Amino acid sequence: MDLGPHAAFIIAAYSASALILALLIGWIAIENRSLKRTLADFEARGITRRSDERKATLRKAEPRQSPA
Amino acid sequence: MALIDLANPTRFLSLSGRALPWLAAATALAFAYGFWLTAGAPDDYQQGATVKIMFIHVPSAWLAMFGWMVMSIAALGTLVWRHPLADMAAKAAAPIGATFTLICLITGSLWGRPMWGTYWVWDARLTSVFVLFLMYLGVIALWRTVDDPTRAGRAAAILTLVGAINIPIIKFSVDWWNTLHQPASVVKMSGPAIHPTILLPLLAMAAAFTLLFITLHVAAMRNEILKRRVRSMHMMQAEAAPGR
Numbered sequence: 001m002d003l004g005p006h007a008a009f010i011i012a013a014y015s016a017s018a019l020i021l022a023l024l025i026g027w028i029a030i031e032n033r034s035l036k037r038t039l040a041d042f043e044a045r046g047i048t049r050r051s052d053e054r055k056a057t058l059r060k061a062e063p064r065q066s067p068a
Numbered sequence: 069m070a071l072i073d074l075a076n077p078t079r080f081l082s083l084s085g086r087a088l089p090w091l092a093a094a095t096a097l098a099f100a101y102g103f104w105l106t107a108g109a110p111d112d113y114q115q116g117a118t119v120k121i122m123f124i125h126v127p128s129a130w131l132a133m134f135g136w137m138v139m140s141i142a143a144l145g146t147l148v149w150r151h152p153l154a155d156m157a158a159k160a161a162a163p164i165g166a167t168f169t170l171i172c173l174i175t176g177s178l179w180g181r182p183m184w185g186t187y188w189v190w191d192a193r194l195t196s197v198f199v200l201f202l203m204y205l206g207v208i209a210l211w212r213t214v215d216d217p218t219r220a221g222r223a224a225a226i227l228t229l230v231g232a233i234n235i236p237i238i239k240f241s242v243d244w245w246n247t248l249h250q251p252a253s254v255v256k257m258s259g260p261a262i263h264p265t266i267l268l269p270l271l272a273m274a275a276a277f278t279l280l281f282i283t284l285h286v287a288a289m290r291n292e293i294l295k296r297r298v299r300s301m302h303m304m305q306a307e308a309a310p311g312r
Contacts (some may be wrong), residue, residue, distance in 0.1 A: 001107055002117070003120070004116045004118075005116075005182075006116065006117065006118050007117070009179065009182050010117060010118060013121045013124060013175040013178040020170060020171055021167070024164065025284065028284060028287050029287075032290065032291050032294070035294035038298050039301070042298070042301045042305075047301050047305055049297060049301065049304075
């Protein structure tokens with residue numbers, strides 16, 4: 001592919017865009033991993049959200065269906 | 069399932085978790101197709117091969133404005149309907165919109181140097197897009213300044229709606245003022261003024277960039293939900309600490 005006399009500008013535009021997008025994607029992915037690790041750490045220490053506690057209580061309170 | 073069911077963050081996490089790999093795959097495929105068309109696109113009779121810069125510059129410009137429109141709709145959701153996911157959607161869209169605006173500005177100046185003979189001029193189109201970039205940075209800074217996400221969400225929503233006035237200014241700046249930037253050549257009443265051999269790769273890349281925006285927005289919204297959960301757990305931990 002011949003990019004002509006302005007090849008440097010075309011390559012620079014594509015490289016800069018790829019780099020900026022890679023940084024954005026990397027930031028979102030790293031943040032997601034870090035948040036999941038923090039939440040797992042809280043759960044390991046027995047700290048859960050109130051809504052999760054309520055769900056667990058309701059699940060325990062539900063009568064088990066006996067096989068007919 | 070009604071759309072309102074998505075307002076539940078837990079439901080959103082579950083659905084988006086299933087959709088995200090498909091969105092990412094569709095984005096990768098769309099980029100592969102877009103790059104294939106870009107590589108085979110002919111040179112423009114005036115711009116030469118630098119027309120290839122347009123295949124990333126134009127979609128970035130569209131998405132820069134699209135990002136602010138997403139934030140404006142989310143701002144209405146925050147202020148009018150108090151939708152639980154609205155301010156998360158707005159907050160997640162801001163850095164993505166800012167990124168596409170930055171790409172638009174950089175690729176535009178890299179195209180401008182060989183075509184106009186300058187990297188930058190303070191004409192209405194370029195200046196209004198630069199103002200959009202500053203507005204994105206302002207909203208991101210506001211989110212980071214206010215500690216309470218609900219209060220920050222409301223303040224950012226007001227700022228977003230006020231800033232939305234810049235979107236029609238960007239769009240019509242080339243018609244209202246005498247600018248170095250050329251007028252619209254794709255989205256215009258009389259139809260696109262571009263030859264199909266160049267229009268097709270441009271639209272394919274626009275579709276790929278839009279899919280990337282959606283994928284990143286969904287992923288960033290998931291992060292926002294997790295951040296709020298971490299925050300509430302930190303608060304619960306502080307409440308449970310001895311001495312309180």
